[in-house]
Amino acid sequence: MAVLWVLALGGVLTCGTAMMQTIKGTSELLVVTVATEETDGLRRLKRTADVNGIKLKVFGMGEQWQGGNTRIEQGGGQKIRILRKSLEKYKDRNDLIILFVDAYDVIFLDNEEQILRKFFTFFDGFRVVFSSEPFCWPNKNLAPKYPLVNFGYRYLNSGVFMGFAPEIWNLISYKDVEDSEDDQLYYTHLYLNEEIRLSMKMTLDSMSILFQNLNGASGDVKLEVSDEGSGAYFVSNFFIPPAVDEDEFCWIYNFVYNTYPLVIHGNGPSKLHLNHLGNYIDPLRTVPTKTESITTAGTFACKLISGNLAIEGNEKGNPVKWLNDSSIDIEKNDLPKLFLSIIISKPIPFIREFFENIEKLVYSDDKIDLYIYCNQIFMEKEIRRFIEIGKRRYRSLLYDDSATELSEREARAFSLKQSLSLDSDYLIMIDGDVHLNKSEALLLMVQTMNKNNLGILAPLVGQPQKLFTNFWGAISGNGYYARSENYLNIIGRKEVGIWNVPFICSILVIAKEKLTPLLNAHYYDEKLDPDMSFCSFARDNGHFLHLENNHYCGFLVISEDVASSKVHPEMYEIFNNKELWEKKYIHPYYFAALNGSVSIPEICQDVYDFPLMSERFCAELIEECEYYGKWSDGKHKDERLVGGYENVPTRDIHMKQIDFERHWLYMLDEYVRPIQEKLFIGYYKQPVESVMMFVVRYKPEEQASLRPHHDASTYSIDIALNKRGIDYEGGGVHFLRYNCTFDADAVGHSMIFPGRLTHLHEGLETTRGTRYIAVSFINP
Incomplete structure (x- = not known):
């Protein structure tokens, strides 16, 4: 029995299943993007394409980017030129649908079949569909020229669009465009030309049936989580949710327009919200049962688990359950080289205990180069005690004491530079208030980096019995801490996995390939503390900051209000x-x-x-x-x-x-x-x-x-x-x-x-x- 979907869209009635069977047999989807360099965002796009069975083509890799800094200014015209060069061979394919997505801030939520299904079901009669947004950018003066929409977002966004190959070709080849010109403005002028819009049969996805732009609409969407996959398509008024397998349970719901978009775009300043949603909408996620042991389900597999909230895991009977560390499977000969940088830039109590924990860490000492920076005179006795042991233990050891005219910012920047010069596989930068009382901590961090191909990682550490940890789940308008809705669940480990977050500190693992682009990150904004400057640079330049809360590695010492005027x-x-x-x-x-x-x-x-x-x-x-x-x-x-x-x-x-x-x-x-x-x-x-x-x-x-x-x-x-x-x-x-x-x-x-x-x-x-x-x- 055929199922009928009906939607009033621009005065056109569309319907279903019989038509879709024909479409499936005759239409092909080509999904493309433009990227000149490999970034964390592009890797995420590729990963979500792979798990959804989408064959993604990347054009422009290795070219010098001449399209400007589109994060803060107009630009991106180079994308049109690259598309024109790459798509010409498809220009006469009437059986081909082309889907373009931006490379660095997009996530796929479903497969090619479902994307085509929605395209033909809800946009029958149109040849090109652009995503939409509530802002008229980059020229707000063009807003009055836009056609009115009865329901939905009114303005074009060029970060995601799709259509038949001939119309897409006509669109991108309509006129020449300079690399530095703005691509969205280019498409906007074409759309606002009524003759062109009607001849190419262009429209906007105003209700986010296919595409969801987050900028200006973050408050319109929410995560929907199901404890059981429905495994079925269903219809309710104007929406069709993704097809859900038994192990999939999380999708994005636009509750304003009652739709379930299949492609999410974190345009403009909404990239942090995309990162937050990306922690959940990866199709590799699974839901454990109440009796299931806590295990990762793959890269970025963040899981919901039942249990009481426990703020800090420890080895004294805390109810938090951590992953079994017997899963460490790195052979001694295969251990990567580490540059271990210890930064002590403020009065910190229990520094002897800190170094005792460092001494107990399990690793091949001949694969560790050690650097210690300390600008606190009263701690030097304990540091020199440790150095007497360490200088015979590690491959090399360098110490900058309080007499060294080196600031904390300079010491952190030096750590990156020195790690690069020593060809270390990973830089591990640890502050003196982080007590790694799990002897396998280094092994766990290295294995997590290796298995998940991460660039920057921080294991979760927090102050015992308090809410203070080494990450922020969100950032306020002034650039400082804001509590995310999942913060308590993450630190209490009701949700576990690897999280893309906006700020991490205290202990960082940085892969070799990230060192060069991050060399000056601590100087990016010298009005900020060095760790905030580092994270601000990473956020603004597409370097994902990951937090891992699968394993217990240690905790944070409270270092505020240290009685430094006392002898002890x-x-x-x-x-x-x-x-x-x-x-x-x-x-x-x-x-x-x-x-x-x-x-x-x-x-x-x-x-x-x-x-x-x-x-x-x-x-x-x-x-x-x-x-x-x-x-x-x-x-x-x-x-x-x-x-x-x-x-x-x-x-x-x-x-x-x-x-x-x-x-x-x-x-x-x-x-x-x-x-x-x-x-x-x-x-x-x-x-x-x-x-x-x-x-x-x-x-x-x-x-x-x-x-x-x-x-x-x-x-x-x-x-x-x-x-x-x-x-x-x-x-x-x-x-x-x-x-x-x-x-x-x-x-x-x-x-x-x-x-x-x-x-x-x-x-x-x-x-x-x-x-x-x-x-x-x-x-x-």
Whole structure:
């Protein structure tokens, strides 16, 4: 039974199936484009042509482009000349339909048969069909001359058009055109000439039945996603959607005109929107079932997966599922040469941990040339420690330190130049706030580049438990960040794959063939930061910026508000980078003591000793206090206290004096309180309170001991900060009521005991050296 499609278009009624059977047997489609160089956009066009079975012919490859910068000015006449030279042999073919598309900003959504079907079904009686748009460009003064349309876009766009070969030939050969003239203006004048328009039977696809131009119409289209392919053509008023196989599920819908276009053109400033849509409308996409494992379905196969939103994947039980890294299949001998550029251009905490991760990366060291740039003096000690190892490990190593008169912009540009001069296959530029704690990260990045033939790639990295990552899904009108509608899904990995995005930073992989055109990208706009300038250049010159979120490679350290004026800035990072802070500063047996796998001894009546802080924290706290240097004089008068009087004075420095009060209070509530609740069952107070939090210094020549006293607290802690027998002799605590003495000399261990009423105690004499302890009176 024949299916009838009816559409009122320009007063012409068209219909269907029987006619189409004849057309299929007698008409042929020739799809052509003009391109003088291979670009990412052209590769995308070819790929979407291939997967749709479209035989695309590319004319003009290798010619010098003389048609101007059509991104910002009129031009493109050279395309007409190239078409004229290439299509002359087809000029008498009445059985041939020619479809022309721009090369760098077009995507095919369906096959030749469906394109011909729509052409003959909806434009029967016409010989040439141009795409349309809502703007009269490049000469808006011509707008009144355009024929009125009852419904749809009124103005011609020459980025996509099709028609019978004789009419296409007459169109492009009507008159001579200079290379620098504007091709759209050329076609516009012909269309506005009523005699020519009627004789050639030209019309516009005003409702985007075949072609969708996005400029000025981005808000008219949306992605339609189906969990199941319909596998069928259907009719509803004025539209026919693409034929959908079982594994295809995403298409473009113009909801204003109720149509499903088959060719999408990102003309003018709409190229970023085309890139966004291109992440979904590639026919290689598939939809996994709820039980299907997450696997890529091919190049640019971005998938929707079910599951809870998880902002940051990590190796501590985060619900995010990452691809199985056993898929790495690069042989050691086949590994490409890398130029690894490390850029440290601002104060960044945990730089030692950063370099420890670099040391653990799995790769052939003899295929890595390493460059380090750092303009931060306080980080040089850790960098030089790493260099001592690296200079014997890598093929070459170059270091520009803070004494080098080199800006960050110059260092990044140098990285590209040096990588090119060393003939590296890939440049990997990594900032100091990117922790690659996945040892296979380099292998994963290289394999992704190789398998997908990418030019620029960034693996997804983000700040733990935050929304901040190393990419932007969209750009606002002022050129800065805007949140795309899929941003949360990408960082939460509800959608996975390789994404074409407008901005990436922090860690980039750049293929060798991209180095030369990108050499000056960091200088493209010196009013912008170097990374923004780089991406702006890439966007404006057709270099796609890809983000990959299939694999977990690492995370971003939060590097804002680093306490760089302190001796040990990382000690103050408990709020910004808690996991790293915890790993570095909490005692390695603390959590075992908390969960009961390590016992907490009761060394005197209701006096317990438990592991709390690492030796590194203890040493750094001492150094921070000594650097501050303003120890109290051990007298009763103390202006630091409300009332100005200390009943049991010590030589000490309050946490507030070294700007550590807020951090210490949080530490007490986060790590000490749970231990207290475990040991003293039934007492609960959260958050804890404390006013007296201080570091005490005992020295024979200053204050060697402390007289018996009760603490003004519900309970207290005393943390041993340095080593008995090495740093000092003597010391310890004596609890008079129980006649119990404890050495309290395990570095990082804390005593915890009741205050006020029951635990009168004294500090025993330090006989040599200097003893340090950290004391807190909790819940006074």
